[in-house]
Amino acid sequence: MGLYYSHSIDWTDGGDTGAAQYKKKYPDYIDKEASNQYDPSPVSYVDYIEKKAKPQMREILKKFPNLVEIWYDYPVKMNLQQSFEFYKLAYDIQPKCLINKRVGNNLGDILTAGDNEIPAENRSETKPFETPGTLNDTWGYKSYDNHWKSHKEMLYWIAEIASKGGNYLLNVGPDGNGIIPEESVKILKGIGTWMRTNGEAIYGTGKWTTVKEGPTKFNMKGRDEDGNLKTESGKKISFDFSFTPEDFWFTAKDNYVYVISLATPVSETISVKSLFDYRQRIKRITVLGNERSLKWQVLGDKVDITLPLNRKTDESGFELKVELQ
Numbered sequence: 001m002g003l004y005y006s007h008s009i010d011w012t013d014g015g016d017t018g019a020a021q022y023k024k025k026y027p028d029y030i031d032k033e034a035s036n037q038y039d040p041s042p043v044s045y046v047d048y049i050e051k052k053a054k055p056q057m058r059e060i061l062k063k064f065p066n067l068v069e070i071w072y073d074y075p076v077k078m079n080l081q082q083s084f085e086f087y088k089l090a091y092d093i094q095p096k097c098l099i100n101k102r103v104g105n106n107l108g109d110i111l112t113a114g115d116n117e118i119p120a121e122n123r124s125e126t127k128p129f130e131t132p133g134t135l136n137d138t139w140g141y142k143s144y145d146n147h148w149k150s151h152k153e154m155l156y157w158i159a160e161i162a163s164k165g166g167n168y169l170l171n172v173g174p175d176g177n178g179i180i181p182e183e184s185v186k187i188l189k190g191i192g193t194w195m196r197t198n199g200e201a202i203y204g205t206g207k208w209t210t211v212k213e214g215p216t217k218f219n220m221k222g223r224d225e226d227g228n229l230k231t232e233s234g235k236k237i238s239f240d241f242s243f244t245p246e247d248f249w250f251t252a253k254d255n256y257v258y259v260i261s262l263a264t265p266v267s268e269t270i271s272v273k274s275l276f277d278y279r280q281r282i283k284r285i286t287v288l289g290n291e292r293s294l295k296w297q298v299l300g301d302k303v304d305i306t307l308p309l310n311r312k313t314d315e316s317g318f319e320l321k322v323e324l325q
Contacts, residue, residue, distance in 0.1 A: 002069030003060060007053050007086050007103070008076050013041050014048020018077030021045055049082060054089060061093040070097055071169075075104025083107050100130065110167075115139075118160050118220040121211050130167045133157060135184050141173040148183050151190045152241045152262065155317075158191070158202060159260045160220070163249040165207035197289040198319045201258035205251035210274040214247030243317075248272060258288075259320035268307050272320075275303040281324040288319040 009017050019031040041048075061067070070090050075083055083104035090099055101108035111129035113119050118131055138145040149157075161168045172184050195202070218239070242263070249260040259272060275282065276298065285294045285305055295306040307318065 001064065002067055002071060002098075003064060004071040004073065005057060005060060006073045007049075007057065008074050008078050010041075010048060010052065012039070013052060014043040014045050016040060016045055017074075018045050018079070018082075021079065022077040054085070057086065057089055058093065061090060061097075065094070067094055067097045069100065069110075070094075071100050072103040072108075075102060078104045080105040113166070114221070116220070118157070119164065119166070120219050121164060128165060128167070130169050131157075131161050132169045132171060134171050134173075135187050138173055139171055141175045141181070143175075146183075148187065150241060151187065151194075152316075154187060154191055155194060155262055156241050156243075157220075159249040159262065160212075162202045162205060162251050163207065163211045163260070194315060198260075200288055200321070201251055201260055201319045205253045205258065208250040208252035208257055210250050212247070212249050213272070213274050214244060216243050216247045245270065248274070250274060255324045257322040257324060259322065261317040261319070264316040265307060265318070268309060269304050270307065271299070271302040271304050273302045275322065276301050278322075278324060279303055282322060283325050284323040286321050288321055294320075 016031070019029075023029045023031070061070075072086060084107060087099055087103050087107045090097055098109045099107070100110050101112040109127070111119075111127045113129055113131040116131075116133050119129055135149055136145045136147045158168055172180055172188070174180050243261075245261070245263045245265050247261065247263060251258045251260070257275070257278070259275075261270070279298045282296070282303070285296050286292065287294065287308060290308060292308060294308070297304050305320065
């Protein structure tokens with residue numbers, strides 16, 4: 001279990017989010033971010049941190065031992081010393097607990113992508129990363145938010161994030177009675193069904209030498225309130241998450257490489273170019289959910305693999321397990 005704590009913002013108690021302390025250092029600063037300017041609290045930001053936020057964090061850490069992660073959020077104008085103190089507070093009480101980057105000021109054990117954002121493939125960071133995502137466009141619950149992600153889109157997020165070595169932190173917003181919305185349940189059950197057969201290609205895997213091959217590429221920078229996708233350039237696009245039979249994502253674990261396809265093959269033979277450099281190390285290839293070895297051969301600059309004719313699945317794609325010497 002991991003827990004979320006917004007260490008910087010309490011809208012009704014010291015809710016200037018550090019804007020006042022920041023303005024002392026930078027007098028020209030105009031606070032347009034997240035401060036409570038309608039009903040500001042008389043409590044100073046420093047008093048809020050020392051007398052409320054830190055005691056609450058200590059209580060959480062002592063009450064819930066063996067946490068895997070503390071998910072701090074939105075440091076806004078917290079200074080380096082304050083961010084470090086929240087990092088150290090958690091580390092001193094639970095040293096094995098991971099701290100995310102949103103503790104602030106480039107601290108933390110794991111990087112945190114933007115909301116509903118997948119980092120670009122060429123990112124230079126070496127730390128593991130985590131993408132927080134929603135099932136529609138809402139973190140909490142909105143009865144009128146019907147921009148639900150399709151099953152195919154959810155599988156894309158899972159494959160794209162895992163192939164880049166990341167973790168998908170998927171959010172579900174219950175309603176006021178604590179009920180998970182029916183559409184959320186439907187989406188999660190669909191993922192669960194897929195994972196029962198193909199989870200081996202996701203859980204415990206890491207980044208391989210190749211992230212993805214194939215013609216379909218775009219960098220996911222989230223969605224706007226109209227459901228439009230945003231790319232690295234900020235351009236809004238419409239995309240139905242249909243992929244070609246040449247699109248493959250790759251993950252790796254021990255001496256295995258997993259090949260993930262989200263498209264229906266047009267023939268019984270598929271071609272994977274990224275396996276060519278490993279052709280002399282291939283021992284065995286199977287489809288997840290079927291232990292029978294597949295026939296394969298090197299042809300030109302690619303490896304051709306023959307899929308089983310009796311492949312029974314409700315999914316349009318498939319996942320291969322390649323054992324290497």
